[in-house]
Amino acid sequence: MTKMYDFIAIGGGSGGFNAARVARGFSDSVAVIDGASELGGLCILRGCMPSKTLIYSAEVLHLAQNAKKFGLNIPSAKVDMPTLHQRKLDTIKEFTDYRVESMTSGKYDLYRSFAKFVDRNTIELADGTRLQGKKFIVSTGSSVSVPSIPGLDHSDIWTSDQVLDLDFLPESVIVLGGGVVACELAQFLNRVGSKVTQIQRSPHILKDQASDVSETVEKAFRDEGLTLYTDTKLSRIEKTDTGFTAHFAHEGKEKSASAAYLVNALGRAPNTSNLGLDLAGVELKPNGQIQTDEHQRTTNPDIYAAGDVCGPFEIVHTAVLQGEYAARHAFDKPSSVFGPINYDHMLDVVFTDPQVARVGLTQKTLDERGIDYIAADYPFDDHGKSILMEAKYGFVRLFGEKPTGRILGAEIVSKDAGELIHALSVAVSNNLTAADLLKTHWYHPTLAEIISYPLEDIVDELE
Numbered sequence: 001m002t003k004m005y006d007f008i009a010i011g012g013g014s015g016g017f018n019a020a021r022v023a024r025g026f027s028d029s030v031a032v033i034d035g036a037s038e039l040g041g042l043c044i045l046r047g048c049m050p051s052k053t054l055i056y057s058a059e060v061l062h063l064a065q066n067a068k069k070f071g072l073n074i075p076s077a078k079v080d081m082p083t084l085h086q087r088k089l090d091t092i093k094e095f096t097d098y099r100v101e102s103m104t105s106g107k108y109d110l111y112r113s114f115a116k117f118v119d120r121n122t123i124e125l126a127d128g129t130r131l132q133g134k135k136f137i138v139s140t141g142s143s144v145s146v147p148s149i150p151g152l153d154h155s156d157i158w159t160s161d162q163v164l165d166l167d168f169l170p171e172s173v174i175v176l177g178g179g180v181v182a183c184e185l186a187q188f189l190n191r192v193g194s195k196v197t198q199i200q201r202s203p204h205i206l207k208d209q210a211s212d213v214s215e216t217v218e219k220a221f222r223d224e225g226l227t228l229y230t231d232t233k234l235s236r237i238e239k240t241d242t243g244f245t246a247h248f249a250h251e252g253k254e255k256s257a258s259a260a261y262l263v264n265a266l267g268r269a270p271n272t273s274n275l276g277l278d279l280a281g282v283e284l285k286p287n288g289q290i291q292t293d294e295h296q297r298t299t300n301p302d303i304y305a306a307g308d309v310c311g312p313f314e315i316v317h318t319a320v321l322q323g324e325y326a327a328r329h330a331f332d333k334p335s336s337v338f339g340p341i342n343y344d345h346m347l348d349v350v351f352t353d354p355q356v357a358r359v360g361l362t363q364k365t366l367d368e369r370g371i372d373y374i375a376a377d378y379p380f381d382d383h384g385k386s387i388l389m390e391a392k393y394g395f396v397r398l399f400g401e402k403p404t405g406r407i408l409g410a411e412i413v414s415k416d417a418g419e420l421i422h423a424l425s426v427a428v429s430n431n432l433t434a435a436d437l438l439k440t441h442w443y444h445p446t447l448a449e450i451i452s453y454p455l456e457d458i459v460d461e462l463e
């Protein structure tokens with residue numbers, strides 16, 4: 001007999017796990033299906049948490065290596081890769097154990113298998129078991145994509161997975177790509193002592209950011225000795241006796257770069273194949289992600305989607321919010337707090353150093369929508385706390401609506417920008433004005449108090 005559930009999550013990562021957790025509050029009949037050999041999902045196992053563990057160590061190392069600037073004598077500071085690797089394993093194990101415990105605690109049925117739809121409300125597991133659901137959520141995540149560049153499919157080419165699991169120091173590495181993952185990993189490798197060459201197709205790394213934001217990070221990278229090529233066209237990858245050579249066009253010339261290792265960080269693609277989505281009536285967007293409405297419903301209203309598999313932003317808190325909201329909607333449990341996600345309040349962070357953090361509407365979107373606004377900024381090389389911290393790269397920029405002064409968006413490039421941006425995230429999500437924020441106490445000397453300077457500019461201009 002086919003077992004029937006009220007709610008089935010296909011994928012137990014950030015989106016699926018949190019959807020099932022919320023669904024369990026409304027029903028005893030919930031199942032999670034995950035086919036991975038290790039439970040935990042991308043964020044915990046091979047994404048946010050391992051990368052940030054390693055990046056933080058590299059930051060500490062960078063500070064120690066620049067001790068002289070701070071009047072300190074640290075004779076030698078270098079990485080100990082086996083120990084760094086072990087620390088990462090230990091840290092990740094703590095997070096994984098907690099997640100596995102939650103998933104195996106018997107709150108819901110857990111099936112360790114891949115699943116595919118065989119019709120609109122039935123899935124089949126690898127062993128042929130069939131399960132029926134009143135509601136489903138598809139949260140199967142994403143995988144590294146391999147664009148069709150000759151040689152890029154060589155089996156020795158690394159992805160972020162291998163970089164995050166390194167227990168030795170690679171002498172030299174080529175990092176292909178200029179997105180978030182590529183930039184974070186390139187700087188990490190460079191800081192721990194690899195000779196890094198980063199090759200990016202667009203005129204700037206972090207191409208979705210404002211150009212002066214990207215330029216600030218590019219300058220920091222080059223100042224640290226990372227070789228960065230932007231505005232390139234990759235023609236082929238060659239496997240050599242000593243590693244890899246990347247051939248590319250740059251500034252009208254054919255160039256090449258060689259290194260012992262090569263990382264494909266050119267992007268990820270949604271995991272939608274072998275899911276039988278067509279049999280379930282679930283359609284895809286032109287970019288290959290699952291199409292959803294604002295309630296996370298796919299084109300089959302009993303099937304929801306969350307996370308990297310549907311986008312539009314492939315980051316964890318979005319996957320979590322989407323999963324939680326989908327479960328509420330599936331059980332018709334509206335909440336005054338958790339509703340459809342307002343992407344005009346979007347928050348994102350890049351963990352380079354300087355970090356890049358952004359919330360709300362970008363200047364490009366404001367211009368496209370014809371919104372009248374004031375942009376005000378202030379540089380960190382003219383700010384007390386950042387000067388004493390030797391953290392002078394970057395700036396804060398705020399966008400205040402005219403004539404209301406409502407903060408519609410902000411971008412920060414700086415040390416710890418990912419922490420600082422949250423003050424502005426509160427403002428953007430709660431329709432606070434520049435005047436509201438200026439009434440707030442800004443402690444001296446902090447990095448955060450820099451936000452009060454462009455706030456003053458906006459208030460002055462509006463008055």
Ligand SMILES: Cc1cc2nc3c(=O)[nH]c(=O)nc-3n(C[C@H](O)[C@H](O)[C@H](O)COP(=O)(O)OP(=O)(O)OC[C@H]3O[C@@H](n4cnc5c(N)ncnc54)[C@H](O)[C@@H]3O)c2cc1C
Nearest residue numbers: 011013014015036041042043047115141307308314315316
């Ligand atoms: C190196 C790196 C660093 C990152 N850093 C950050 C960061 O700092 N901050 C941030 O917000 N985001 C970061 N991300 C992105 C973030 O990790 C993802 O957006 C997020 O984890 C996606 O969650 P998800 O639930 O969509 O997918 P996942 O967590 O990948 O979960 C999908 C699950 O579905 C399972 N599955 C797949 N197919 C099937 C099937 N057919 N049947 C059953 N199970 C299936 C998989 O086994 C997997 O467990 C990073 C990503 C990478 C690669």
